[in-house]
Amino acid sequence: TQLLEQSPQFLSIQEGENLTVYCNSSSVFSSLQWYRQEPGEGPVLLVTVVTGGEVKKLKRLTFQFGDARKDSSLHITAAQPGDTGLYLCAGPRGGYGKLTFGQGTILTVHP
């Protein structure tokens, strides 16, 4: 059982559509992070959210941390083919310095 559950696992959409990816847990996290990973590359940190209810925007990407700090969402507006990739949420767990990751959401944006 994953400590962080992501949904959906797969998302295939057309350019210009909006989408939301969810990251849920039954446990409280002090912070959550979102990464994007492209084929053949390592994950790249997009954002860290640390305060319950926090909303952060990164161009067309909006990240939200739940009030209870058990969940987070990533919303992409007007998706573009360049948004294609594996999106991972992660949070500190299991000891100082260690992150636990969700299983990821594979996003494909078709031109």
Add this chain to the structure above:
Amino acid sequence: GAGVSQSPSNKVTEKGKDVELRCDPISGHTALYWYRQRLGQGLEFLIYFQGNSAPDKSGLPSDRFSAERTGESVSTLTIQRTQQEDSAVYLCASSTTGGAGYGYTFGSGTRLTVV
């Protein structure tokens, strides 16, 4: 260097052989991590080095896996007597303080295929 460097980028090895994977962290990053990513799965923690402290080896799946780090620089992950289930992408990451709340910088990984 500017980023985390891993070598080799790809490695194909025969079952039963030993392999050594290398990671060069960002200069000045005291914390270094190894993760494993199997096809279609999330990242699995293997080992964590923080400065001169004893490493956290709690994620190593068996005694065939070991890792070393020289000071605050290069790390090597060694897998002895490789098995087919060891096939995966091995990712190295580093961070400034070791506080996971601030995020990691990952290398591009080593794709290991055991045949």
